[in-house]
Amino acid sequence: MRLLSLALLALLLSPLASAQSDPLEGIPDLEYEMFTLDNGLTLIVHEDHKAPIVAVNVWYHVGSKNEPAGRSGFAHLFEHLMFNGSENFDDDYFQVMERIGATDLNGTTNTDRTNYFQNVPVGALDAALFMESDRMGHLLGAVTQEKLDEQRGVVQNEKRQGENAPYGASRQLVIDATYPKGHPYDHSVIGSLDDLNAASLDDVKEWFRTYYGPNNAVIVLAGDITPEVALEKVTRYFGDIEPGPPVASFERWVAPMTEDRRQVTEDRVPQARMQRVWNVPELGSRDYNLLDVATSILSSGKTSRLYERLVYTDQIATGAFAYVAGSEIGSQLQVVATARPGVAIETVETAVNEELARFLREGPTDEEMERVKTETRANFIRGIERIGGFGGKSDVLAENFVYQGSPDAYRDDLADVLSATPEEVLAVARKWMNMGSYTLITTPMPQFSASATDVDRAAGVPEVMGGTAAVTFPTLQRRTLSNGLEVVLAERHDIPLVNLQLIVDAGYAADDPARPGLASLTMDMMDEGAAGMSALEIAARESELGTGIGTGAAIDVLNVTASALTDNLAETVQLMTDIALRPDFPAQELERLRQQRLAQIQGEKSQPVGLAVRVLPAKLYGEGHAYSLPLSGSGTEAAVMSFTRDDLVGFHETWFKPNNSTLVVAGDVTMDELVPVLERQFRDWERGDVPVKNVADVEQPETKVFLLDRPGAQQSIIMASHLAPKRDNPDDLAISTLNTVLGGSFTSRINMNLREDKGWSYGAQTLLLGARGQRPFIVYSGVQTDKTAESMNEVVKELRDIVGDRPATEAEVAQAIAGQTLTLSGRWETLGAVQGSVAEIVQYDLADDYYATYARAVTDLDANQVSRAAQALVRPDNIVWVIVGDLSKIEQPIRDLNVGPVEVIDADGNTIR
Structure with missing residues (x-):
């Protein structure tokens, strides 16, 4: 051992060792400053002044793993409720966000955390902080039984929508088979219908009081802001919020399976699919990072082992991939392969197992390791171009703090990957086939107290300061x-x-x-x-x-x-x-x-x-x-x-x-x-003549209903469509604004009707599809089966209203204009977004200064222009309906509507009856 140690020391001191490069060389460092308020709220600030926007990202350290038995789905349900109004702004959160120009706006829940995020113009930061702090500290007075029932219905429709999709039932089957009862991950994030139905108003309020205090949250501000300004504003808006009780936190809890298990199920899918799952270590651990390398070698790109064997060489599968689904206290490694039609799933499974066995026998090659490292570096650099949204800088800093205790823990993860050797990856892959452990550590929570603030919440949401930020689109x-x-x-x-x-x-x-x-x-x-x-x-x-x-x-x-x-x-x-x-x-x-x-x-x-x-x-x-x-x-x-x-x-x-x-x-x-x-x-590419495409105008269609049968469907898909004017018409901006009012935003009429007012749908929208000729205008929604005919009625009502007795109001138009102009602050944050807008200019033969003059052109619109645009766009008497659902339940009610001739067609559009 002494001789080995001396040899190792000599190696470390040798010129070769000292010349080895830093694995993180060339990786940008996300510089930040971190503060803890007196009430326990953590603030992380990252400066990025390339665009006049700020990403606001709030993470609560609560997810489905914190839910007790019989209360599954609470974390996700509260994600919805927290968009539904707070004590000092008792309306949909999106009403303010669309008005102030927020982009990358959403909220999500997983097993371990709930997060809310938006990018806003610098001048709108106070409004965003007011809204986020109001729902953190001033929510419960606005949570009513009516809102609970409404959002419960929306979540149940979201659950039905997920389970209605091909392979949708497999998620719950995997959970049930891989986690023992009592494990924090033993139920789905969206929960069960029974638990959601059983949720009382007192239950959900107690849930909020327990988990949504500032001492269980972190807020990241990234973008055009300094740490000093960020701390002052966050203290002002959040500092007076009382801390919640101490929260018991789970630590590493891997649940290895000790024997092979198999299950067979049937679903309405076109191809057979196999999934193989192992329980493996938690996100951020070195073993997790090396397993991530292993799965990338197995399935990332066409040269990966599973793709090359199953899809390319043997041609027995249409897709094959492996990945590690990372979670805070334990993760899952999954291998999924979908059989090509006509190929037995047993053949696919045999090939997958052979490739896994070969990998575990031989390990990765040096070439495979270098490929994965290059991809990892490139993907990280591309991801942090953005300050917000999924995978942006604010998301990286928040995730690393919540899961690993340090905003820059990503550097350790990258170092694990970029310094890994084939031997290390092989050893870890072998180790975690059937190995795991359970540990629970409880630590005391520090005592926190609230501080004073001068925020007058009765005065309402702060106005956007400075109006639309000056945004410069690159000169072409x-x-x-x-x-x-x-x-x-x-x-x-x-x-x-x-x-x-x-x-x-x-x-x-x-x-x-x-x-x-x-x-x-x-x-x-x-x-x-x-x-x-x-x-x-x-x-x-x-x-x-x-x-x-x-x-x-x-x-x-x-x-x-x-x-x-x-x-x-x-x-x-x-x-x-x-x-x-x-x-x-x-x-x-x-x-x-x-x-x-x-x-x-x-x-x-x-x-x-x-x-x-x-x-x-x-x-x-x-x-x-x-x-x-x-x-x-x-x-x-x-x-x-x-x-x-x-x-x-x-x-x-x-x-x-x-x-x-x-x-x-x-x-x-x-x-x-x-x-x-x-x-x-x-230089060798030669010019030549090309044919002329025929995209001639056609007459508007006559109203007709086409039904497609999907027996047993838990939802119906509704599409109502007619033709819209070409993109290159002088009223295009007014038409686009009218579409925003009608169905192009969360707070649009159709979505508020079917989702928020009726609770029949997870979401409804109108679409103007891009095309050089006459464009399809589509009203789209997935609705619960027993409300299919009623939803069609509501769609027709909204279309008739906006061209009739209830035209777009000044307030609706103002909000739509704000949503289209204030969002410009962050629209071109990434190269991909700039490229996409330039491609749009090229594709639709727009002026090179189209986006340079866009904000002024939209701002100059008024309600009368938008109402006239409704007459040009909306044609409630020329609707082609396509409805997909369980015809045994929906056909007769639809026929009873008498909206037009009804045909039942097959998947190729041929008439059945």
Whole structure:
């Protein structure tokens, strides 16, 4: 042992060891300051002054694991109740948030925590802090039996919606089989219907008093703010809130299973699926981090072991993945694989087990380790570009503090991953197949007290200070390459990334209506082999560069996208152009993707929403129109079976021309740096003639109801649609504002009616789908089965009201305008958002200064203009209804409505009766 120690010391002192690089080199450090108020509230502040916005992120250390027996679902129910009004603003939380321009606004609950978050303009921070502090310290006086009943109904509809989805029942089965009764994770977050029905007003109030005090919460402010200002404001709004009682906290509680168990169930799904689950250590532990590496090797990307074996080589599965679902006191490692139609699930399970056994026998290779490390680094850098929302800076700091006790614990997690060796990953993977422990530690809580404040809550919510923040959209630069390809650049240099998007004017609208699906299948095939590289070689090259090349199709355009680290821009562009311009369309890959596409179509037909969007366009535009194809672009089984390699080659050669394309670039590069790179890569791409797509206008449809049967469905899907004016009409901004009032926001009329007032739905909305021609206007909602006909009546009522006796009010228009303009403060926080807006300018031929003048143009609208827009948009007498549900329960009530002729159709839109 002494000789070994001396040898180790010599190694550590050797030049080789001292030259080894820091595993965190190049990883940005999220600097922060942390404070604890006298009442126990923790404040974490991170400065980021690139945009005039602040992320407000509040985490309560309470989740479903804190719920006692018979009270499942309380944490999630309270998440809803806390959006429903507080003592000093007794209305929906969204009313204020939409008015002040909040974005990335939501609340979520999981097993361990409840969080609420929003990004707001700097001038609206006081309003946001008032609202968050009011529901923390002044909520219970506004919680009534009526609100409890209403939100209980909303949650129950959310539960039905989840369980109604394919594979929805598997979640509860996994919980029941993997956690023993009495374990904190032995029930679902959303809870049981019986427990929700049994919840009394006194029960929920006591739950709030126990867990939602400041001493059980952390607030993170990230963005355009200093620690001094943050502390002053948070103390002012939160400091007078009394602390709650001490909360008993669970520590590490892994529940290893000591024997193999199996269960078989049936569900309305298109393909068989297997899940294999192990209980493993808690989030943040080194073993958890190394297991995360192991699952990434198993299933991250096309070169991963499960994908390459099951999907690519054996072609027995349409999907295969592994992941570690991290939780605070114990996690779960899951392997999931979905069988290709016609393949026995036993065959898939055997292959999965063989690959797992091989991994546990041989361990990862050095190449696999480097791929995962590069992906980890790139993904983290991309994630922290944003200050708020899921995975943004404020979320990272809050999560690490709540779960691991330190806002910067993420650095230890990254170090675990980036310094891991193959031997360490293998050892941990072997160790946790059947091993675990239970520990409970109880520590005393410090004594807290409230401090005084000068906030006058009776005065109501503070006004937004300063109005709409000055937001500058990047000035667009344009250049045309020698071959005619137009380049549009939006420079931004805050992080070393460059996003690229090649837009080709084609899309689903370029499909032959008699053979739909060719556009999307062609795009799916383009990265399956290009420039002599196989799909796996392409994927490996992407991993080496820390990039991802995406190919896809939309209704009007085809897209090839890439996100490059700045120092890898030239190599990324080369790989992108190989895929975009030199696809090989290998015949063997076509057969594999053909089977996947057929499985996708079957999946769409098995899902209520998928069914509806497949049949709606043809009923709306009429057979043969360029927009009459399924909105997913997947096509039909017959068309997909008929496509040959020559069809794909011909489609690509027909539409991929530089004079029919635009390259959008956003990020850390100048035009002078960019053009030479592009000229080298695109110089051999020759211009040529392209066909003209037919997207001619059609007449508005006659009202008709189409029903699709889904026996046993717990909800009905309602879609009511007609045609809307093209995007390039002079009233487009007024139409968009009218849509916001009607169904385009949480506080819109239709959502407030079906969700908040009636409690029949988890959510209802109106959509204006993007298209260059006449756009589909859709009212969409999932509603409880016994209220299907009644919900249709309410939809018609709202449509008639807004063009009739109850036009949009000045208050509604003002709120919609505020929601569209104040949110601009954070709209272009990320490169992806900038790229998307530039692509929108290109796709719809908008002016380059469209977003520079957008706020003024929207602000200048008035209620009269918006009401006139309602006459142009809303047509309650020309509705195509598509309803998916249990016809044994809903068909006759719908027929009794007499809203129009009723047809029962199949999944392909053919009339049954």
